[in-house]
Amino acid sequence: MKIELFDTTLRDGTQGEHVTLTVDDKIRIARRLDDFGIDVIEGGWPGSNPKDKEFFERARDIEWKHAQICAFGSTRRAGLAPEDDPNLRALLEAGTPTVAIFGKSWTLHARVALGVSLEENLELIASSVAYLKAHGRRVIYDAEHFFDGYQDDPAYALETLRAAAEAGADVLVLCDTNGGTLPSDIYRIVGEVRRQFDVPLGIHTHNDTGCAVANTIMAVAAGARHVQGTINGIGERCGNADLCVVIPNLQLKMGFRCVPEEKLAQLTDLSRFVNEVANLTPIDRAPYVGRSAFAHKGGVHVSAVMKDPRAYEHIPPEKVGNRRRVLVSDLSGKSNIQYKAAELGIELKEGEQARQAVQRIKELEHLGYEFQGAEASFELLLRTIQGEDTRFFTLDRLRVRTEIDEDGGICNSEATLAIRVQDARELVVAEGNGPVDALSNALRKALRCFYPDLDQVHLSDYKVRVLNSDDGTAAAVRVLVEHRDGERRWHTVGVSTNILEASWQALADGIRYYLLKKRQGELAASAALASAQRT
Structure with a gap:
């Protein structure tokens, strides 16, 4: 049985802390989601900001392979007719075949947040859905705070769904907006709603209790067939249901069809792509797609x-x-x-x-x-x-000097390095942005005449960790260094009670590793050439 996947990374996901996407970013992510097999991509709220409005203008000119682009908004404002409501007008102007609108399910929100009567709230929902349907849109109705509303006043929460359904809503999405509902309650409530409505049900959960994925799974088990979430679970507060976990759980564990099997094999790449575009640090222990998952x-x-x-x-x-x-x-x-x-x-x-x-x-x-x-x-x-020789060079001595002015700013770092390589002794001096950078520059300078390709290698990351802080200044430190050469990156480590010695170990290993790989490449090329000449 097919599950409709609704991705809200570009809307709800951008409400998460530290998440900011340009219009270009949103277009890039939307293209990847479309290629992956997402059914509906919620692009944003065109009535709320110029960025989202521009996204929809550009999205209209793109030929999407699979997904429907969806604009998001709210029910009309009290006191305005649907045709006069700027939010509903913006939804239509977005030009998307599908729209998602949210309305209030909880009496608390109707009375306090909107300041309207319960009867008027029902009219806001019904008239907004009917207006959009009359203009040929597929309408996904998000019942905001549905589970809180249902547990407070189940009869009224169901009335709000009935207002949307009778007005023509194509999907009724039950939203755990506060993220405070537990899986057993989700299963029970979705089951009760399922028995009363023929309209397809959806689920939208937040992770405030750490249950967003579990709640989504339980909703599907109880009858929901439309699933909302974000890539990597990004979103407001503790985030949304993580589609990178929901999708494989539904498809591999429960037998539902979400995306083609060959597309599921791209899930890890999709996760990393979204993190990269959003400039977010990947979570290594993330289920299924994290570096530590297997x-x-x-x-x-x-x-x-x-x-x-x-x-x-x-x-x-x-x-x-x-x-x-x-x-x-x-x-x-x-x-x-x-x-x-x-x-x-x-x-x-x-x-x-x-x-x-x-x-x-x-x-x-x-x-x-x-x-x-x-x-x-x-x-x-x-x-x-x-038994393989990986030395390439040996250290005779090194000295690093840093001058600091009276204001505490570093004026200059200088490294003097003497090494032996290929029966020769090289003595060099180099400056750098700090002592470690100076030492790295000196090492590459000393080796450059022997290994010219080292010009493309550079130090790209440097981390220090104190291992036993109780020892004070006598504590050992571990230095982790990253080098890059434009095509790949590699990491090396050094440990000592002297931070410069630990840094030297890691730096030297980093250069030795590059030279080792270069030698292996040359040997492989020579062997291939010899083989070709023989044939």
Whole structure:
């Protein structure tokens, strides 16, 4: 059975804290939602701001593959005829085939928020829906605060739905606007409404009790066939029902049809795309689409997953476009190491090399190293244990000097570095924006004549964490560094009670990893050329 998916990322989602989208952003996201298979895309409230009005003007000129674009607004204002109401007029001017309007279901809101009688509120709903239907629109009626209203006065809440239904509403959406209803009540109330109406029912939930997804699932179980939510659950206060969780739950767990199977495999990419456009930090532990959703750390878990992934994975990660990750830590066993080695194309000898790798990692993690976020350092460690030379250069000495003026501003940072590379000794001085940047610049300057491609590598992120703050200034620190070369990025780690030494470890590993990958690429190209010449 098909579920109609209604996405409100571009409207309700933008009401979330820290979420701001330009018109171009909204168009880009709408195109991706359309390609993914969303049925209805709520683009905004054209009567509320120029940005949303422009979105609908531009959306009219786009040929949408699958989705209907929907404008959002409210029932008419008290004291105005529908044809004179600027909000209803803006909905029609948006030119969308579908419109969504909300009305009051709770006596509290009718009397206090709108300041109208209960009878007049029913007339506002009925006349607004009828007016839009008369102009050829498909009308989705959002019964705002329905569950609060139903629990306070069930008879009146049902009357508001009946007013919308008799006026021609195509879908009646029951909204948990405050997000305070629990799943058992959602199931009970939706079931009671279902028994009284033939009009398709929808569900719109917020996450204020952490139950938005569960409430949506329970509403569908009770008979709702229209589901509203946002990508990644963004939205006002604690957010909306997360469609990245709702969709796979409905399709993979409950047997409903939401999107084509091949589109479901794009879910993780869609989640990351929306976060990127909205400039939001992804949540690693997000179900289905998070980086940690199929990550395994405990050795017992990894051992079982290597035999049969079903042991610790509720679905194959590929179904939602995610992938399995095995983490390396002091909880690791040989299974973790062997899995990661195979993933990296490293053939560890059974027995001694695997045991040596496990022992070394446990020792380093005891000192404060963390390889879960520094897989480049982990690969260098494995290749060294395997017997591969990954040094490329060695340190003779380094010195970093920073001058600070009397106002506390940094005037200059300078690094002097002496290293040995290819039987030569290089002594260089470089400046930078702070001591770590100066050290990074000095290292690349010293290696440039030997490895010219290093010009495209740059330090892109630097993080420091104090590991044992009770030790004060003698505390060890862990430095995590990110390098990029325009195509990829990689992370390395260093630990020491001296922040410069920890920084050097991470910086040097970052450059060594790049040089290792460059050497591997050259060897592979040479082998391919030799093979082509033989044939």
